[in-house]
Amino acid sequence: MSLVSQKQVRRGAIRIEDAVKIYDPEGAHILAVDHCSFAVAPGEICMLLGPSGCGKTSLLNAIAGFHRLDGGAIYLDDEMLCGPGRRAAAIGPDRIVVFQNGALFPWKTALENVAFGPVVQGRLSKPEAFARARQLMADAGLGGHEDAYPGQISSGLRRRVEIVRALLNDPAVLLLDEPYRALDALTRSVMHEALLDTHARTGVTIIFITHDIEEAVFLGHRVVVMTARPCRPKRIFDIDLPRPRDIGIVASKRFRELTAEIAGTLDAEALKSFARGEKEGHAA
Amino acid sequence: MTQQAAIITPDSGRLLRFRTAALPRLLFNRSSRRAIVSILAAIALWQLGATSREWLGWPVPVLGHVPAPDAVLVAWYHVLGDAGYWQSWYQSFLRVAMGFAAATAIGVPFGLTLAMSPTCRGIVLPVFELLRPIPPLAWVPASILFWPTQELSIDFVIFLGAFYTIVLNVLGGAETIDIRLVQAARSMGASRINIFRRIILPGVLPSIGAGMEVAIGITWEVVVAAEMISGGGSGGASGAGGGLGFFIWNSYVGGSYPDIVVGMISIGIAGYGSSALVRLLQTRLTPWLEAR
Ligand SMILES: Nc1ncnc2c1ncn2[C@@H]1O[C@H](COP(=O)(O)OP(=O)(O)OP(=O)(O)O)[C@@H](O)[C@H]1O
Ligand SMILES: [Mg+2]
Numbered sequence A: 001m002s003l004v005s006q007k008q009v010r011r012g013a014i015r016i017e018d019a020v021k022i023y024d025p026e027g028a029h030i031l032a033v034d035h036c037s038f039a040v041a042p043g044e045i046c047m048l049l050g051p052s053g054c055g056k057t058s059l060l061n062a063i064a065g066f067h068r069l070d071g072g073a074i075y076l077d078d079e080m081l082c083g084p085g086r087r088a089a090a091i092g093p094d095r096i097v098v099f100q101n102g103a104l105f106p107w108k109t110a111l112e113n114v115a116f117g118p119v120v121q122g123r124l125s126k127p128e129a130f131a132r133a134r135q136l137m138a139d140a141g142l143g144g145h146e147d148a149y150p151g152q153i154s155s156g157l158r159r160r161v162e163i164v165r166a167l168l169n170d171p172a173v174l175l176l177d178e179p180y181r182a183l184d185a186l187t188r189s190v191m192h193e194a195l196l197d198t199h200a201r202t203g204v205t206i207i208f209i210t211h212d213i214e215e216a217v218f219l220g221h222r223v224v225v226m227t228a229r230p231c232r233p234k235r236i237f238d239i240d241l242p243r244p245r246d247i248g249i250v251a252s253k254r255f256r257e258l259t260a261e262i263a264g265t266l267d268a269e270a271l272k273s274f275a276r277g278e279k280e281g282h283a284a
Numbered sequence B: 001m002t003q004q005a006a007i008i009t010p011d012s013g014r015l016l017r018f019r020t021a022a023l024p025r026l027l028f029n030r031s032s033r034r035a036i037v038s039i040l041a042a043i044a045l046w047q048l049g050a051t052s053r054e055w056l057g058w059p060v061p062v063l064g065h066v067p068a069p070d071a072v073l074v075a076w077y078h079v080l081g082d083a084g085y086w087q088s089w090y091q092s093f094l095r096v097a098m099g100f101a102a103a104t105a106i107g108v109p110f111g112l113t114l115a116m117s118p119t120c121r122g123i124v125l126p127v128f129e130l131l132r133p134i135p136p137l138a139w140v141p142a143s144i145l146f147w148p149t150q151e152l153s154i155d156f157v158i159f160l161g162a163f164y165t166i167v168l169n170v171l172g173g174a175e176t177i178d179i180r181l182v183q184a185a186r187s188m189g190a191s192r193i194n195i196f197r198r199i200i201l202p203g204v205l206p207s208i209g210a211g212m213e214v215a216i217g218i219t220w221e222v223v224v225a226a227e228m229i230s231g232g233g234s235g236g237a238s239g240a241g242g243g244l245g246f247f248i249w250n251s252y253v254g255g256s257y258p259d260i261v262v263g264m265i266s267i268g269i270a271g272y273g274s275s276a277l278v279r280l281l282q283t284r285l286t287p288w289l290e291a292r
Helices: A056-062 A112-120 A128-138 A154-167 A187-200 A212-220 A247-251 A252-274 B020-027 B030-051 B052-056 B071-081 B083-116 B116-133 B136-146 B150-175 B179-187 B192-230 B233-238 B245-256 B255-285
Strands: A014-024 A030-040 A045-049 A071-076 A079-082 A093-097 A173-177 A205-210 A222-226 A233-238 B004-008 B015-019
Touching: A014 A056, A030 A056, A030 A071, A030 A233, A045 A056, A045 A212, A056 A093, A056 A173, A056 A205, A071 A128, A071 B179, A093 A154, A093 B179, A112 A128, A128 A154, A154 A173, A154 A187, A154 A222, A154 B020, A187 A212, A205 A247, A212 A247, A212 A252, A222 A252, A222 B245, A233 A252, A233 B052, A233 B245, A247 A252, B030 B052, B030 B071, B030 B255, B071 B255, B083 B150, B083 B192, B083 B245, B136 B192, B233 B245, B245 B255
Parallel strands: A045 A205, A045 A222, A093 A173, A173 A205
Antiparallel strands: A014 A030, A014 A071, A071 A079, A222 A233, B004 B015
């Protein structure tokens, strides 16, 4: 049974096989990811949950190509991104990362930010790119903010602009690293509905790192709970809640069952990592 | 009324813009009133101190030996019609502009090269750090020796004063650029040149602006001292065209003490004006900071 939305999507399958990531192999030898394997279906929203510092960001960076892998392989739609003979994936617009603190260019307006990809790639002329960007922003309910600099709009709006910017590159996969962490609860639930809406429209595959169990259950088709460092899936939960989902669902019995079960699994790992004195590193 | 004027508020040090229609209101708000009162009080105190010999019988320390404000005002009034005085302004401004422009034109690309290339940094930075502690004024005699004209040697010393500051600010600014911005740009397919032009360059612009602002202040310190040391450069001993620094020195030598103060205040005004100019340029270059 497929939990992925009714939309016919073929693009954006990620397969991770025996991924290994070691920082400073000569010296400190920090094993961040160890023989981690799981697959994400095209159009899936896959939520990654794990204790602080377990290696989630490391995995995401390897998919994006910002870091090299020390073992194993990652495939996008059966094409090897990195693996034997190729340590680091090529960085490209088919996989776009949205970071926790955001990476909008402060010196460009929202519209210029959104149009950035197609313009630098030379894929569209500037007026065409701007027209597309304007359209996409309007679709996402961001009309009226085109000419604002990132410093002038709220952090919630910034995050939405950044996701629209990512989408204009027509990525196969969106890689979200705790994008809503710094937001207040109210803004966050607005973000969630906007993201689900975007996903329903585009069918893009989303790999989403979070620390928030409710966020994971509310958004995900599946929730992958990671072990304490080195990270690998400890248990994968299918979230069999109906879609489209709205905020009311958090009151349902099934929602509470799932969050409780996931919390139990996560807790055991968090305790392990806590006992080891793992720092809560937000910076890495 | 879309015309805009610029003021620098003492509390924030940032450039504020306000419509000229708001000018009267601004003049009479509380903080402006306080500023005016405090300046008037300072001048009154100065007048009292400077004339203390007459009403007290003996000069109070410091202020008792300074020309009184009314004498300064009279001296200023006389000097306003003197071409030599304006020539001094022109000379000093020209020197500052030359040295500062050269420091910016060379310092910014130099700093960027160092920031972008660890190899360049490794080779050049040790020498740079070795020369940097030498104060610009220590270069004056050497500079006179190795530049063909005295004018160039003064320009060079001013250049040095601004150069170090600008380079260090560019380097520091490049370091603070968030690696994620670069990663994001690369993700979206930006080439190396694009990353430099669209990420690194705008990323260091605020630091370039900050460096320029500090540097312009340094150039005025340097130009005045250099003009005093070198005897006014091309203007020679005549006093005409020797720059404001020489104007002060010459007034001292010639015994026209109120003119010393006239020169000092003139330099204050010149420094303030050029800083404001640089700040204006800065806000033009980095509109996204202004818009916060
Ligand atoms: N560049 C690096 N050099 C050395 N060690 C690193 C580096 N980056 C991360 N690490 C370490 O690798 C481990 C995994 O880091 P990572 O950032 O992937 O964890 P995370 O699961 O994303 O953590 P968080 O939940 O806090 O974001 C951590 O122990 C971290 O200290
Ligand atoms: Mg992380």
